[in-house]
Amino acid sequence: xxxxxCVSVTPDTTSKIAxxxxxxxxxxxxxxxxxxxxxxxxxxxRAIELKEKDASISIHLVxxxxxxxxxxxxxxxxxxGDEATRINAESNDSYFIAAQIADIANKGxxxxxxxxxxxxxxxxxxxxxxVAELMNAPYISLATKFELNGNIATVTREIEGGEEIxxxxxxxxxxxxxxxxxxxxxxxxxxxxxxxxxxxxxxxxVIDALTNVVNYEMPPAKAGVKLVDADNVAELxxxxxxxxxxI
Amino acid sequence: MSVLIIIDKADGQIKKSSLEALTYGADxxxxxxxxxxxxxxxxxxxxxxxxxxxxxxxxxxxxxxSLNNLDAQVYAQVIASVTNQVxxxxxxxxxxxxxxxxxxxxxxxxxxxxxxxACALPDVSNGFVVKKTVFSGKAFANVNINSACKVISLNPxxxxxxxTEGSAIIETLNVxxxxxxxxxxxxxxxxxxxxxxEAEIVVSGGRGLKGPENWGIILDLAxxxxxxxxxxxxxxxxxxxxxxxxxxxxxxxxxxxxxIAVGISGAIQHLAGVNRSKVIVVxxxxxxxxxxxxxxYGIVGDAFExxxxxxxxxxxxxxxx
Numbered sequence: 102x103x104x105x106x107c108v109s110v111t112p113d114t115t116s117k118i119a120x121x122x123x124x125x126x127x128x129x130x131x132x133x134x135x136x137x138x139x140x141x142x143x144x145x146x147r148a149i150e151l152k153e154k155d156a157s158i159s160i161h162l163v164x165x166x167x168x169x170x171x172x173x174x175x176x177x178x179x180x181x182g183d184e185a186t187r188i189n190a191e192s193n194d195s196y197f198i199a200a201q202i203a204d205i206a207n208k209g210x211x212x213x214x215x216x217x218x219x220x221x222x223x224x225x226x227x228x229x230x231x232v233a234e235l236m237n238a239p240y241i242s243l244a245t246k247f248e249l250n251g252n253i254a255t256v257t258r259e260i261e262g263g264e265e266i267x268x269x270x271x272x273x274x275x276x277x278x279x280x281x282x283x284x285x286x287x288x289x290x291x292x293x294x295x296x297x298x299x300x301x302x303x304x305x306x307v308i309d310a311l312t313n314v315v316n317y318e319m320p321p322a323k324a325g326v327k328l329v330d331a332d333n334v335a336e337l338x339x340x341x342x343x344x345x346x347x348i
Numbered sequence: 349m350s351v352l353i354i355i356d357k358a359d360g361q362i363k364k365s366s367l368e369a370l371t372y373g374a375d376x377x378x379x380x381x382x383x384x385x386x387x388x389x390x391x392x393x394x395x396x397x398x399x400x401x402x403x404x405x406x407x408x409x410x411x412x413x414s415l416n417n418l419d420a421q422v423y424a425q426v427i428a429s430v431t432n433q434v435x436x437x438x439x440x441x442x443x444x445x446x447x448x449x450x451x452x453x454x455x456x457x458x459x460x461x462x463x464x465x466a467c468a469l470p471d472v473s474n475g476f477v478v479k480k481t482v483f484s485g486k487a488f489a490n491v492n493i494n495s496a497c498k499v500i501s502l503n504p505x506x507x508x509x510x511x512t513e514g515s516a517i518i519e520t521l522n523v524x525x526x527x528x529x530x531x532x533x534x535x536x537x538x539x540x541x542x543x544x545x546e547a548e549i550v551v552s553g554g555r556g557l558k559g560p561e562n563w564g565i566i567l568d569l570a571x572x573x574x575x576x577x578x579x580x581x582x583x584x585x586x587x588x589x590x591x592x593x594x595x596x597x598x599x600x601x602x603x604x605x606x607x608i609a610v611g612i613s614g615a616i617q618h619l620a621g622v623n624r625s626k627v628i629v630v631x632x633x634x635x636x637x638x639x640x641x642x643x644x645y646g647i648v649g650d651a652f653e654x655x656x657x658x659x660x661x662x663x664x665x666x667x668x669x
């Protein structure tokens with residue numbers, strides 16, 4: 102069985118968000134890059150757990166990004182996974198990225214493709230669904246539990262106000278979120294092993310981007326907090342009712 | 349050329365976020381001088397002609413029981429067929445759980461550019477530029493869609509529903525529905541609770557509440573406000589509250605009209621889940637809590653004293669004895 106884990110490289114969760122070149126580009130000065138937390142903590146770790154139960158499973162990582170992404174991919178390989186592929190391209194068009202990943206997934210005949218539920222930078226939640234469409238495979242989004250029994254997957258997914266349990270025969274694409282696995286920290290053995298794992302670099306297939314970012318904006322600054330005395334809770338209720346019209 | 353809004357429902361009833369998408373889609377149609385129609389998959393207990401109140405002239409329906417369960421692959425094929433059949437070129441989804449499952453698939457099927465998490469009407473003066481939230485609500489991106497067919501999924505709670513007079517014509521479509529590969533074997537729903545992502549008001553508790561046994565004051569306040577309840581990550585991780593209540597970077601992202609944070613310091617990862625809330629109230633006994641910087645209103649005080657008073661004052665306002 103072959104699992105393909107899609108990995109995106111994103112700014113650290115505590116990064117200061119700023120833009121440059123007339124607000125047309127993300128300002129990456131001083132930014133620390135990490136594996137997108139949903140890709141790392143949830144989808145990659147769940148794939149590793151599956152492999153720990155069944156050694157015949159192989160895990161391949163795939164990312165679309167430039168050379169700088171490689172250091173982060175090595176970190177992902179330190180957690181687990183057998184090898185990685187970097188598609189040498191930069192884009193924030195979800196169709197372009199999904200088409201690159203789907204090309205790898207189709208050629209490699211993967212049984213299972215894991216993505217995070219979204220990236221923390223672009224917040225698209227699009228890649229999994231698109232890859233599934235381009236593979237002509239079923240797709241389950243926002244998974245909180247994932248179990249395998251032979252080639253049948255039992256997946257719990259988030260729905261509004263609850264959860265739904267799905268059963269589906271592989272191949273399958275799943276977007277993973279909290280609940281499916283717990284965060285792990287790579288150990289020294291993993292870090293050493295990652296250095297010698299294969300990292301393929303391939304050129305992208307020709308795909309026209311269907312969207313482009315014109316520019317970025319920062320949200321308007323908050324006016325500042327209005328503090329109400331703890332002994333005057335009625336005043337807070339008045340403000341929320343009359344001024345904010347929120348209650 | 350027309351706008352098609354894909355309606356989402358739960359237990360046969362149309363979701364509030366779909367009414368927002370309807371109003372939004374009708375306004376996009378006005379911008380483009382074209383018509384808007386809605387698409388309902390499966391059966392529905394609501395009277396669909398009333399969707400006309402939100403600005404659509406027509407409601408297409410594919411009446412097929414199997415569509416009452418979501419299989420993203422089936423949905424994408426049916427929606428793509430309908431899009432081609434009715435000649436729509438702008439599709440609107442709500443960016444909720446169903447939208448996140450289906451919208452991008454439909455876009456890939458139609459080779460349509462997609463913007464998810466849209467928060468404003470497109471600017472059609474020069475191209476088709478849609479504003480969306482990025483960096484977990486810390487910024488916006490204006491994204492141009494280059495393709496002839498366009499897909500937008502709208503953030504819940506970011507566009508105001510406007511209902512007027514009007515009635516829509518219902519047209520049943522004959523579309524072949526493929527057999528679902530995904531089998532639904534169970535549904536666990538917490539009944540009687542307001543779903544977090546649909547809630548107008550959310551009351552949220554953090555470690556400052558000291559333990560799960562103290563959640564009564566949060567629940568009481570939520571109850572009088574008709575609010576959903578949420579919690580911070582440490583609270584979810586400690587199992588004081590169920591995981592699905594965790595809001596933040598790695599939990600659920602919400603954008604209610606009012607977010608009341610009690611005993612939450614406001615780490616940057618927590619803010620990433622709630623910073624799109626319209627009004628933020630912070631109640632914390634630590635005046636240095638970073639959350640106050642992101643708040644509109646605040647009380648520096650002990651939650652165990654402040655919250656019962658707040659609940660009582662709101663009861664007074666609402667005339668509840």
